[in-house]
Amino acid sequence: MQQRLTRLTALGIASVAVSAMAAPGTFYTGDMTPLNMHYGTPLGIQFSELDRGATRWQLGYSVSNTLHQERKSGEALAFDGETSRLLLAYEYGLSDEWDVRFELPWLDHGAGSLDGFVNDFHEVFGFPEGKRPNVPDDQYGLRYRVNGTTLIQQNQATSGVGDVSVSLIRNVSTDYEDRLSVGGKLDIPTGDEDELTGSGTLDLALWVSAASQISDRWSHYSQLGGVYVEPDEGLLSNRRKDGYAFMGYGIEWRVNPTIALRLQADAQSAIYDSETRLLGHSTALTSGGTIHFSDRYALDIGVTEDVDVGTSSDVVFYLNLSVTP
Numbered sequence: 001m002q003q004r005l006t007r008l009t010a011l012g013i014a015s016v017a018v019s020a021m022a023a024p025g026t027f028y029t030g031d032m033t034p035l036n037m038h039y040g041t042p043l044g045i046q047f048s049e050l051d052r053g054a055t056r057w058q059l060g061y062s063v064s065n066t067l068h069q070e071r072k073s074g075e076a077l078a079f080d081g082e083t084s085r086l087l088l089a090y091e092y093g094l095s096d097e098w099d100v101r102f103e104l105p106w107l108d109h110g111a112g113s114l115d116g117f118v119n120d121f122h123e124v125f126g127f128p129e130g131k132r133p134n135v136p137d138d139q140y141g142l143r144y145r146v147n148g149t150t151l152i153q154q155n156q157a158t159s160g161v162g163d164v165s166v167s168l169i170r171n172v173s174t175d176y177e178d179r180l181s182v183g184g185k186l187d188i189p190t191g192d193e194d195e196l197t198g199s200g201t202l203d204l205a206l207w208v209s210a211a212s213q214i215s216d217r218w219s220h221y222s223q224l225g226g227v228y229v230e231p232d233e234g235l236l237s238n239r240r241k242d243g244y245a246f247m248g249y250g251i252e253w254r255v256n257p258t259i260a261l262r263l264q265a266d267a268q269s270a271i272y273d274s275e276t277r278l279l280g281h282s283t284a285l286t287s288g289g290t291i292h293f294s295d296r297y298a299l300d301i302g303v304t305e306d307v308d309v310g311t312s313s314d315v316v317f318y319l320n321l322s323v324t325p
Contacts, residue, residue, distance in 0.1 A: 024211050024219040024252040027264045027286045027302045028320050032064035032083050032313045033278060034109055034142060034196045035152070035235065036271055038163050040187040040203030043087070045223040045248045045264070046101070047181040047209055048171035050093030058089040060300075060320035064313035065114045073275040074147045081140040082112025083313070085162070087320075101167040107197045110157030111140035142196075144236075151236060158195040163187050178219075179211040193235045200234025203227055207246075220251040229271070236272060244269045261289040265307075283308035286318065298322045 026044035031037050050056060063084040070077050086106040093099055116138075144152040169183035185205040191198015207225025214220060226245045231237070250264035267283040274280060288302030304316035 025290045038199035040205035040227040048099040048169040054093040056091040057323045060087040062318045064316040066313045076145040077276045079142045084108045097171045099169045103165045105162035107162045108159040111138045160197040162191040163198045164190045177210040177212050201230040217254045223248045277310040282311035284312045
């Protein structure tokens with residue numbers, strides 16, 4: 001009898017674990033460079049996940065550190081600094097198929113204090129250090145010149161509310177994937193383009209995302225979409241494209257019901273007509289995972305590296321707390 005109870009208990013625990021693994025998580029991260037981060041790309045790979053009337057709050061913090069110096073085809077771009085984003089998000093299940101998501105960011109650009117730590121981090125893990133050993137730590141400056149004309153010059157730290165957004169995401173029934181969603185996001189220019197806390201444009205993003213179970217403990221997910229950017233308005237409007245594409249892919253290993261480990265790659269095409277790498281297409285890889293404290297509380301921890309070196313922030317450290325009342 002005791003053996004039977006033991007087997008039933010083990011089976012029950014395994015069933016709960018497999019059920020919890022059915023929906024892979026995602027890192028709610030994106031490009032953190034001051035000239036690229038404000039447009040409509042959705043953070044992470046987003047699905048419709050909530051039941052009717054269910055809610056979820058998220059509080060995320062990302063801090064990036066970048067040193068980039070480049071001259072090419074009449075363009076000169078130099079950026080040395082840190083950017084942090086505090087993001088408050090609220091999701092609500094409109095029905096079993098539709099979710100709505102609101103995002104309110106607070107942004108800060110400045111010298112920061114992570115240069116020494118990032119130098120050590122790159123050295124320990126063997127990542128390229130670039131020009132870092134030759135540049136003093138904890139400075140801030142952004143300058144972009146084209147054919148001798150200065151288009152962006154900023155040497156003082158700035159902060160403020162970023163561009164708020166609202167997203168609608170719909171779950172789609174399919175026989176081919178465990179989960180398929182389509183979504184749209186409207187990015188509203190509430191930030192200040194002169195302070196680099198906003199784009200100054202009204203943007204619309206559309207995407208499709210899919211996820212499937214590989215095995216009891218492994219799942220993967222992907223996303224493909226595009227962003228329409230309001231023309232002739234906002235930041236560097238005379239050098240910016242009216243649209244760009246983005247994509248992402250992630251794989252998750254559910255170690256146990258409490259811990260999930262994850263790798264997520266995010267890429268996008270160029271937003272600007274520029275020969276510089278930092279204003280061109282970008283590819284970044286986030287590694288980390290999620291701690292599920294309970295059905296209500298979860299904490300994401302991640303580190304993002306510019307695997308296509310020089311196309312995005314050198315490194316981003318990321319935390320995100322999710323609360324489902």
